Amino acid sequence: MNRAWSVVALREIMVRLRDRNFLMSTGFTLVFLLGAILAQQFFGNRAMSYDIGVEGPEGARIVAQAQELARAEDPEVRLTSTELGDAAAVEEAARVDDVDYGLLATADGWELVDEGPTAGDLQMLVGEVVREDALGRNAEAAGTDLESLLAGSAVTARDLAEGDGGSTFLAFVLGLVFAMLFYMSSLLFGMQIASSVVEEKQSRLVEILAAAIPVRTLLLGKVVGNTVLALGQLVLIVAVGLVGLAFTDYDVALPGLAGGIAWYVPFFVVGFLALACIWAAAGSLASRTEDLQSTTMPLTMLLVVVFVVSLNLEGVWRVVASYVPITSTILMPMRVLEGEAAWWEPWVALVVVLAFSLVTVRLGARLYQRSLLHTSGALSWRRAMTLTD
Amino acid sequence: MLQISHLTRRFGDVVAAADVSFEVPAGQMVGFVGGNGAGKTTTMRMIMGVLAPTSGEVLWDGAPTTREVRARFGYMPEERGLYPKQPVLGQLVYLGQLHGMTASAARQRATELLGRFGLGDRLDAKVETLSLGNQQRAQIIASVLGDPVALVLDEPFSGLDPAAVDQMSELLREHTARGVPVLFSSHQLELVDRLCDSIVVLHHGRVVASGSSEQLRATAPLRYRLTTTGDTGWVRGAPGITVVDLDGPSVLVEPADEDAAQRLLADAAARGPVREFSLIRPSLSEIYREVAA
Numbered sequence: 001m002n003r004a005w006s007v008v009a010l011r012e013i014m015v016r017l018r019d020r021n022f023l024m025s026t027g028f029t030l031v032f033l034l035g036a037i038l039a040q041q042f043f044g045n046r047a048m049s050y051d052i053g054v055e056g057p058e059g060a061r062i063v064a065q066a067q068e069l070a071r072a073e074d075p076e077v078r079l080t081s082t083e084l085g086d087a088a089a090v091e092e093a094a095r096v097d098d099v100d101y102g103l104l105a106t107a108d109g110w111e112l113v114d115e116g117p118t119a120g121d122l123q124m125l126v127g128e129v130v131r132e133d134a135l136g137r138n139a140e141a142a143g144t145d146l147e148s149l150l151a152g153s154a155v156t157a158r159d160l161a162e163g164d165g166g167s168t169f170l171a172f173v174l175g176l177v178f179a180m181l182f183y184m185s186s187l188l189f190g191m192q193i194a195s196s197v198v199e200e201k202q203s204r205l206v207e208i209l210a211a212a213i214p215v216r217t218l219l220l221g222k223v224v225g226n227t228v229l230a231l232g233q234l235v236l237i238v239a240v241g242l243v244g245l246a247f248t249d250y251d252v253a254l255p256g257l258a259g260g261i262a263w264y265v266p267f268f269v270v271g272f273l274a275l276a277c278i279w280a281a282a283g284s285l286a287s288r289t290e291d292l293q294s295t296t297m298p299l300t301m302l303l304v305v306v307f308v309v310s311l312n313l314e315g316v317w318r319v320v321a322s323y324v325p326i327t328s329t330i331l332m333p334m335r336v337l338e339g340e341a342a343w344w345e346p347w348v349a350l351v352v353v354l355a356f357s358l359v360t361v362r363l364g365a366r367l368y369q370r371s372l373l374h375t376s377g378a379l380s381w382r383r384a385m386t387l388t389d
Numbered sequence: 390m391l392q393i394s395h396l397t398r399r400f401g402d403v404v405a406a407a408d409v410s411f412e413v414p415a416g417q418m419v420g421f422v423g424g425n426g427a428g429k430t431t432t433m434r435m436i437m438g439v440l441a442p443t444s445g446e447v448l449w450d451g452a453p454t455t456r457e458v459r460a461r462f463g464y465m466p467e468e469r470g471l472y473p474k475q476p477v478l479g480q481l482v483y484l485g486q487l488h489g490m491t492a493s494a495a496r497q498r499a500t501e502l503l504g505r506f507g508l509g510d511r512l513d514a515k516v517e518t519l520s521l522g523n524q525q526r527a528q529i530i531a532s533v534l535g536d537p538v539a540l541v542l543d544e545p546f547s548g549l550d551p552a553a554v555d556q557m558s559e560l561l562r563e564h565t566a567r568g569v570p571v572l573f574s575s576h577q578l579e580l581v582d583r584l585c586d587s588i589v590v591l592h593h594g595r596v597v598a599s600g601s602s603e604q605l606r607a608t609a610p611l612r613y614r615l616t617t618t619g620d621t622g623w624v625r626g627a628p629g630i631t632v633v634d635l636d637g638p639s640v641l642v643e644p645a646d647e648d649a650a651q652r653l654l655a656d657a658a659a660r661g662p663v664r665e666f667s668l669i670r671p672s673l674s675e676i677y678r679e680v681a682a
Binding site (some may be wrong): 004007008011015199200202203204205206207208209210211212213214373 | 434437438439440456459460462464466468469470471472473475483484486487488489531532
């Protein structure tokens with residue numbers, strides 16, 4: 001009989017894997033995630049690539065210098081020039097899109113021509129090259145050189161965060177994504193536990209099951225089965241997300257974040273377990289599927305509060321909440337990702353949430369055992385606490 | 390042998406079962422009768438360990454039942470149910486596995502039983518698509534799937550058509566023939582009378598009568614019906630005779646003993662022709678009404 005829980009767990013998993021709604025929603029999530037990453041890469045990070053029509057070698061030299069300057073920042077920038085002879089030909093080529101822009105010399109400098117507005121980044125780039133070029137010539141004429149003229153005028157930016165500059169933003173986004181994943185998974189699979197409990201209660205199967213195996217074994221199987229499913233779905237989503245990210249410019253930042261991402265898994269599992277038996281108890285309080293909404297209300301509210309509070313806390317409260325069970329599931333891995341937590345902090349928070357889940361598992365199991373065979377009407381949480389076997 | 394020993398269950402102030410004791414000997418079928426709320430379901434739930442008794446115990450072959458023993462009992466609860474959206478065969482296999490069978494053994498046995506109950510072509514049908522009678526058949530199969538050592542069936546015959554009643558009776562007889570004790574509750578007293586070796590009558594949570602139907606009948610008062618060609622009003626004065634019902638030439642009497650009955654017959658024959666003088670065998674339902682009054 002000690003393998004009965006695995007029979008129950010396997011059934012929970014198989015029923016879910018054959019459920020078309022579940023498969024489709026998982027599929028949609030994955031497609032949406034990949035789409036979001038690819039769209040971000042395509043629209044947000046597309047490297048500059050322009051073909052610029054010029055009259056002659058002077059214009060081509062400006063374009064070549066702009067290319068060199070831009071490459072220092074982003075190696076994927078591609079600026080090419082096409083010599084077209086005269087201004088009229090350049091304007092015509094820009095108008096019919098033979099070239100992306102035209103670059104023409106004017107009385108006091110240069111102009112970029114095109115039908116419609118000019119890309120700001122290109123205008124800044126060309127402007128800088130032309131200005132340096134002009135400054136250099138003017139300086140020479142004034143008997144000095146460009147370096148002395150520009151001395152003391154440099155403004156650069158320095159990122160105080162450790163490691164790559166891109167990781168701060170990425171850590172924030174990942175933290176947010178993980179928070180949402182936890183919220184969605186615990187809601188989805190928690191509800192699944194509750195509704196599979198009430199299904200057995202409503203269809204009166206529970207008496208046959210309770211006569212065959214201990215009620216605790218039934219509960220264990222349900223919790224294990226749904227935890228495996230939740231974790232499996234999470235791993236799938238994270239894996240697809242990480243593979244997707246590896247194809248973007250953020251790939252350089254990923255290795256630095258691996259530690260935080262790895263911490264997320266144990267926190268997710270324990271955080272899910274801490275609520276799993278309470279979800280089962282919520283299911284056992286209901287006598288029909290229709291009652292579920294009211295018996296699971298405290299849990300859904302709790303998750304909303306955990307989600308909202310976790311994302312809005314700051315300073316010392318945020319640090320405190322990163323140790324408090326359930327909010328720690330979201331906040332502690334987030335702080336690890338941001339490089340803010342010391343090495344021992346996640347361990348402590350994990351022990352705290354483990355201890356907490358020991359309490360909730362026992363409480364949930366007790367409520368479940370007591371109210372499972374009460375088939376006449378929904379029970380209140382208060383009433384269930386006072387029931388005897 | 391299944392022995393129920395002084396089982397009592399209270400729900401708050403309500404006593405659902407009070408000091409219930411009886412036996413279900415190996416290879417015998419015991420009928421459990423009583424009105425709604427008499428405590429039959431409560432008692433069966435306690436036998437199955439689904440409900441904890443307030444006091445008393447259930448013995449199997451002389452020793453208190455353990456979860457391991459009960460897991461080998463076949464049980465059909467009063468409230469029927471299977472997973473509505475799952476195929477019949479699939480969930481019978483699942484239930485068989487929970488009773489410790491291997492998946493392949495459970496599949497083989499369930500397929501065989503489904504075939505026998507005329508559901509051989511509905512193996513993969515979802516339970517909710519089956520008619521109520523067929524769902525009931527699937528439920529019966531679920532209770533006997535794991536080669537049970539004892540059967541505890543709450544109202545197994547309710548909702549069955551006559552053909553299914555016969556199939557069910559046959560299935561139960563097969564089990565008793567192998568020495569399996571069978572306890573089932575029913576409101577269909579003729580059926581209980583026909584099938585059972587003994588009967589336990591429960592009323593307000595107490596066992597008010599038990600024994601074979603012959604033994605139960607023997608406890609009922611002796612009654613005779615006398616029909617003559619004339620008026621039978623004179624019977625009222627006959628020694629050792631109590632008149633239960635008198636209607637012109639016909640009278641129903643309760644003699645104090647067999648001698649009084651025979652004297653009554655001789656008196657009647659002396660007064661004129663006797664059309665009828667017969668011992669009235671009470672039906673089980675009359676006995677039931679008597680003890681449950």
